Amino acid sequence: MHALDLVVGSRLVVRNLIALGLSGLHRDTPRLAKAIALFVIVYAASPIDLTPEVLPIPSYLDDLVMLAVLSWLAVHMLPSNVWRESCVQSDRWLSMAADRLQRVSNELLFAAVLLALAGWLGMWFGLARA
16 A cells, blocks of 8 residues: 555545534434434544453454444435535635645744744854853
8 A cells, every 4th residue: 555545545534524524514414313423523533442442453443443334324324415515515624724734834934944044143143142
């Protein structure tokens, strides 16, 4: 498996979790699907584990299987238009978050360069004494 496949797969998981949460807020979503979606999101974000972690690998696998099965169940209980709308909104949110992250990282890089330049000028002109 390539690293690019893992990145694409993890982005798809994040997109689907956000879409699942958004679909839980939609008025056309059945109550049982809302309850399952809420459980999946809370359990995925929670540090609490329903199964004891006696053996680490099986504990992670049962969490993964349980979340995958419950997510699949919730998505298949949704009306198709609700899932499509939620996926589109999720994609919009993720692209906005990526744009915002890019802007912030550019601003932080610019600030770091200015601070380095100020420190270098201070040392050059003898303003900062060690």
